[in-house]
Amino acid sequence: MIATILELTYNLALLVALSVISGFIRQHRRFLMWKPILQGLLFGGAAVLGMMKPLVLGPGLIFDGRSVMLSVCGLFFGPVAVAVAAGMALLYRILLGGPGVCVGGLVIASSALLGLGFHLRWPRNGKPLTVGRLWGLGMLVHVVMLLLMFTLPAGSGVAVIQRLGLPILLAYPLVTVVIGKLLSTQEAGMLALEALKESEAKHRQLIVNSHDIIYTLTPEGIFTFVSPAWTVLLGHSTDQVVGQSFELFVHKDDVVLCRAWLQKVIETGQRQEGVEYRVCHLDGTWKWHSSSAMPIRNANETVTGFEGTASDMTERKQAEVALQESEERFKSLHNASFGGISVHDKGIILECNRGLSEMTGYSYEELIGMNGLLLVAPDSREFVLDMINTGYEKQYEANGLRKNGDTYPMQLEARNINYRGKKVRTVEFRDVSERKKAEAALHLSEQKFRTLFENLTEGMALHELVMDADGQVQDYRLLDVNPAYQRHTGLEAATALGLLGTEIYGTQVPPYLAEFSQVALGGEPYAFETYFPPLDKHFHISVISPRPGQFATVFEDITERKHREEELKQKNAEMERFTYMISHDLKSPLVTVRTFLGYLEQDLEQGKGERVAKDMGFIRDATGKMGRLLEDLLEVSRVGRVVNPPVRVRLADLIAEALAAVAGAISTRGVDIKVEVPALVLCGDRPRLEEIWQNLVENAVKYMGEQSAPRIELGAQGTGADTVFFVRDNGLGIDPKFQEKVFGLFEQLDASSEGTGLGLALVKRIVEIYEGRIWLESEGVGRGTCFRFTLPLALKVMEKNDKEGARS
Amino acid sequence: MNGEPFLILLVEDDPAHAEIVRRNLEDSRVANRLMHVSDGQAALDFLFQRGEYADLEKYSRPGLVLLDLRLPKVDGLEVLRIAKSDPSLSSIPIVILTTSAAESDMARAYECQANSYLVKPVDLADFKAMMEAFGFYWLAWNKYPY
DSSP states (O other): OHHHHHHHHHHHHHHHHHHHHHHHHHHOGGGTTTHHHHHHHHHHHHHHHHHHSOEEEETTEEEOSHHHHHHHHHHHHHHHHHHHHHHHHHHHHHHHOSTTHHHHHHHHHHHHHHHHHHHHHSOOTTOOOOHHHHHHHHHHHHHHHHHHGGGSGGGHHHHHHHHHHHHHHHHHHHHHHHHHHHHHHHHHHHHHHHHHHHHHHHHHHHHHHOSSEEEEEOTTSBEEEEOTHHHHHHOOOHHHHTTSBGGGTBOHHHHHHHHHHHHHHHHHOSOEEEEEEEEEOTTSOEEEEEEEEEEEEOTTSOEEEEEEEEEEOHHHHHHHHHHHHHHHHHHHHHHHOSSEEEEEETTEEEEEOHHHHHHHSOOHHHHTTSBGGGGBOHHHHHHHHHHHHHTOOSOEEEEEEOTTSOEEEEEEEEEEEEETTEEEEEEEEEEOHHHHHHHHHHHHHHHHHHHHHHHOSSEEEEEEEEEOTTSOEEEEEEEEEOHHHHHHHOOOHHHHTTOBHHHHHTOSSOTTHHHHHHHHHHOOOEEEEEEEGGGTEEEEEEEEOSSTTEEEEEEEEOHHHHHHHHHHHHHHHHHHHHHHHHHHHHHHHHHHHHHHHHHHHHHHHHTOHHHHHHHHHHHHHHHHHHHHHHHHHHHHHHTTTSOOOOEEEEHHHHHHHHHHHTHHHHHHHTOEEEEEOOSOEEEEOHHHHHHHHHHHHHHHHHTOTTOSSOEEEEEEESSGGGOEEEEEEOSSOOOGGGTTGGGSTTOOSOTTOOOOSOHHHHHHHHHHHTTOOEEEEOOSTTSOEEEEEEOHHHHHHHHHHHHHHHHO | OOSSOOEEEEEOSOHHHHHHHHHHHHHTTOOSOEEEEOSHHHHHHHHTTOGGGOOTTTOOOEEEEEEOSSOSSSOHHHHHHHHHHSTTTTTSOEEEEESOOOHHHHHHHHHTTOSEEEEOOSSHHHHHHHHHHHIIIIIIISOOOO
């Protein structure tokens, strides 16, 4: 019995050694294909070894551990392995021979089949086999083995069972359990290792392929690991990052935040989500990242670092910022709008801005949910409702109603939009009462200015500059004129409007372009007086620019004034000359008188009696000249100063009187007078008119010269105001070069004449008072003179009076 | 220089004034002959030895001109201007003798290169003194190339 146990123990030790080798085979992945065969060879080998040192009951009758080997081989390694092992064992048993060959072969086959049966019946799926099942298998295999003993020849089976039955049934199932358990444990450890390896590979794959950065940090914040995603997201190689502090990469404004967050991870000991910070990309740009981390602890539960993930959220952040900005913008627009804005659904206000609240006097809270039509004055509601119903989308005006009951003009403009899934209408309200007022004021002011424009006595014209392609001022265009424009320029406004300056005035360069463009472009007003040749008029022009590129001219025809000024200038010059001449002409006789008085004294002292008469003659002449001068001066000053009331006088009478006044001189010289005048009636200052003829006749007599048959003709030609009067003589005549001089004050052509040089000047002045002119015709010295003159005013007044007389 | 004193041309429209000048020169025993014309046209004709005065035997060029400003036909200033702008006459001294003491007349006369400007005094004694001084200066002391 002891020997049997020892024998079995030997077999058991063999099996344990076997299982270790078997485990070694299993661990080797390389022999995946060959593994069942190797296991089969191993188990087959073990069975053979067992048979070499069996428990020998008799010649050719041996007991060994082959049944355990084969059943366990079948159970653990499947059909191929058990076939190989069983084959080897069978082969060796046959070689041993003996009476037990047949039984031995059957035992081999049954053990292998039963092990395989268990293998197939209960696939283990990596789970360790239970002790019960292994013992069950051991029992089954060895009960079958003992039963097979009955097949031994000569009834030796019973003896075998008696001798070995109990030890076999006690030991062999137990060995089966031990080996099975050994293999099973080994198998489980291997499976666990494999699972671990697989999991690690998966994990690694995950880390490498993750889009997010996976990192580990020391408690101080030094990177100990970063996944390749860092390179993808931030450009640096992982070598550049590992060993560096995170502060090197995180934006300095976010470092404190990150530190605090890590602190929180330590404090809570929990995973912390979603810290957001900026991190530097290799190219220098900043990216927004979001990170989660949890602490790493050692066995002592102290934190040895952090592990975490980080993902790029730049785009999301940008979108967030953009959205926020857009929202703020919208909000500020919404509230900054001077008008009110509301969103309403069939009249019920869903949303509105502050402007609407300010405009209507209702608070925001009151407005939300209110019927928008209540903001419209009753008289406009129907109209506004129509607009809403028809979905009108253009501007229109209506009357608004404030909370306090005031109505006001407002401008509305609405759009139909989708708002939170509804078809609603946004409306902009605009209080236009100020504008309406301004419009009314503007209208009034415009009317005022229009009236001013229309009634201005000065001409006014609005022009705009016309530029060429290079922006150079070329011309100007007439835009508007007032009625006085036509009066001053004589140009038809209707035909001139819209025309260019060159076209209106027919000039190469438009008049005053330089001055006008300076005002239109510079804005400085400018005023000037000018003679305007195209219209032969003098103008005073004020130029202002109502807006850049345009100019308005306010102008006045000052031709009349200019003429008056010219006249005044002439008169002044004449006056100057007059006083100068008077001083000279009065002084001259004075010199004569004083000097000859001195000579008279000498004459008397020296007894030069013969010279007295001569010297006194000089004095007499000089004083006479002075007297005449004074008289003439008086006469000249009378002209224009003393104006006798106009009377009607027949020309013939006038001439008769004039002739009577100079009758003495005429008869002395023996002049033949011929008067041939039409039956004209003149109207004017009678003594002045008479003086004309008197002076001219006197003058003619004076310059008669050596004429042996002196003759003076008086007459008139033409009709009405154009009548030309004449006084013609056949006397000395006047050299053409002196013909203009004769009318000048104090001008004398003959030094020996007794005249003062005022006579013809006087005549000229009288003629001019009657708006006439005087000129002379003489073919030269010795050929007589003809003075001709006109007196339109004296005749014009007459004509008018005649007509009036005819009517009355 | 032929020994005979040169001719003085007096241009004076007032016969009384001409008489005064003539008498004064006589009283001062001036040896020069005096030629009197009474208007500007005659003065120019005389100076240019033309028209009435074309006879070279009868009328010689004056060595000095006494010129009034207020003259008939051609004004004294005009006579002055013409004479001074003619090369053959410009060297003849022209003394203005006028009643006008107006500054404008003086200025214009000098502008037209008058050689002297005398204002007729309103008193015989003054007139006499002035004409004596004139005689001494222009006819005794002053030197001429002719």
